[in-house]
Amino acid sequence: MPDSRSSPPNAAPAVFPRTCILLPTYNERDNVDPIIRAIFALVPDIHIMVIDDNSPDGTADVVCALSSEFSNLRLLSRPKKEGLGKAYLDGFGRILANGSFDAILTMDADFSHHPDYLPEILAQGASHDVVVGSRYTSGGGVEGWELWRRMLSGWANFYCRAITGMPLRDCTAGFIFLRTDMLRKLDLGGIRMSGYAFLMELKYALWRAGARFAEVPIVFRCRRSGESKISSHIIGEGVLAPWRLRLRGKF
Numbered sequence: 001m002p003d004s005r006s007s008p009p010n011a012a013p014a015v016f017p018r019t020c021i022l023l024p025t026y027n028e029r030d031n032v033d034p035i036i037r038a039i040f041a042l043v044p045d046i047h048i049m050v051i052d053d054n055s056p057d058g059t060a061d062v063v064c065a066l067s068s069e070f071s072n073l074r075l076l077s078r079p080k081k082e083g084l085g086k087a088y089l090d091g092f093g094r095i096l097a098n099g100s101f102d103a104i105l106t107m108d109a110d111f112s113h114h115p116d117y118l119p120e121i122l123a124q125g126a127s128h129d130v131v132v133g134s135r136y137t138s139g140g141g142v143e144g145w146e147l148w149r150r151m152l153s154g155w156a157n158f159y160c161r162a163i164t165g166m167p168l169r170d171c172t173a174g175f176i177f178l179r180t181d182m183l184r185k186l187d188l189g190g191i192r193m194s195g196y197a198f199l200m201e202l203k204y205a206l207w208r209a210g211a212r213f214a215e216v217p218i219v220f221r222c223r224r225s226g227e228s229k230i231s232s233h234i235i236g237e238g239v240l241a242p243w244r245l246r247l248r249g250k251f
Contacts, residue, residue, distance in 0.1 A: 019103040019122065019177075020047040020095055024087040028109045029057040036066055036073065038115040043122070047072040047101070050109070051091045053081040084174075085198030089188055096180060104183070106176045107133075113175040117218045125177045129211035130203070132168060133175030139217030140170070160200055164245050166207050169215055172196040178206070185209045193244075204245045 021039060025032055036048060052060045052075065063075045076091060088106060095101050103125055107113040117133055124131040134140050136157055142150060153172065160171040176199075186205050193201045207213070 017103075018047075018101045019105055019125075020049055020101045021105045021107060022049050022051060022088060022091040022095075023107065023109040024051045024053070024084055024091075025055060025059045025063075025109050026053045026081055027055045027057045027059060029055070029059045029062055031110045032059055032062050033066060035109050035111060035115065036063075036070065038111075039118065040070055040072075042115050043118055045072070046118075047074070049074045049076055049091055049094070051076045051078065051087045053078045053087060083194030083198075085191065085194035085201075088198065088202075089191065092183060092188060096183060101180055103180060104178045106174060106178070108174060112220055112222065113218070114221065117175070117216065121175070121177050121216050124214045124216055125179070127212075128177075128214040129179045129182045130206050130213045131177035132170055132173045132203070132213065132215045133218040134168075134170035134173055134215035135218060135220045136169040137215040137217050140215075140219065141217075142220045144222035156196070164200075164204055166204060168203060168207075168213065171200050171203060174199050175218060176203075179211075182206055182209060182211050201245060 023032070023035065032050065036050075039046065039048060048070075050059075050063045050073070052063065054060075054077065060075060060077055063073065067073045067075065076094060078087065078090060092104065095104055105118075105121070113133060121131050121133055135142055136154070142153070145153075157169065157171050160166065161168065164171075186209060191198065191201050191205065
């Protein structure tokens with residue numbers, strides 16, 4: 001019998017009005033074409049902005065070629081690699097300045113966040129400000145990780161909840177639906193962390209701003225191709241982040 005956790009929710013495709021998916025990329029040439037096609041196959045009316053940090057493998061060239069096929073696809077080319085946080089903040093700024101979108105959805109470009117979960121996450125966005133694709137809520141999980149990474153991720157989320165008080169099971173998740181009206185309430189210029197710490201800081205700021213949260217169970221799988229971007233710097237920043245957030249909230 002198949003593991004029920006490995007099957008994405010069986011929800012009818014539904015798009016929250018005017019939603020843009022942000023896909024940050026660095027050396028994702030092998031993944032970016034199939035992930036874009038998979039997203040548009042499920043939710044044809046959605047928009048996608050690929051945020052590429054000058055990938056030397058030609059990721060941006062693949063996106064440019066696809067833009068002639070998909071009218072809702074855009075490329076944001078950045079001059080250098082500066083981390084996940086900077087890439088997302090750049091994308092947030094462009095979307096908010098555009099003023100045409102009601103929501104943003106962040107996800108990885110390597111199929112770790114499978115597009116099959118999009119319909120349920122978008123459906124939950126109709127009644128929530130923030131929807132998190134969660135590995136640690138009931139029904140969620142991870143596949144293909146080494147024991148050390150499972151332990152690190154589980155401990156990091158327990159640690160973050162305990163210190164910050166956030167009522168979320170998955171504080172470091174990167175599969176997130178965000179209403180733009182909530183983002184406008186934040187001081188985005190004050191968000192300075194990167195990597196998983198950025199994802200904690202963003203959720204913490206939204207929680208403090210009064211956002212209504214929901215968590216949708218997902219199974220997070222190892223990337224299909226390429227190398228993981230996790231590093232000792234990212235892990236170290238994540239250790240310090242909850243204390244910085246708690247002190248910031250206190251003072």
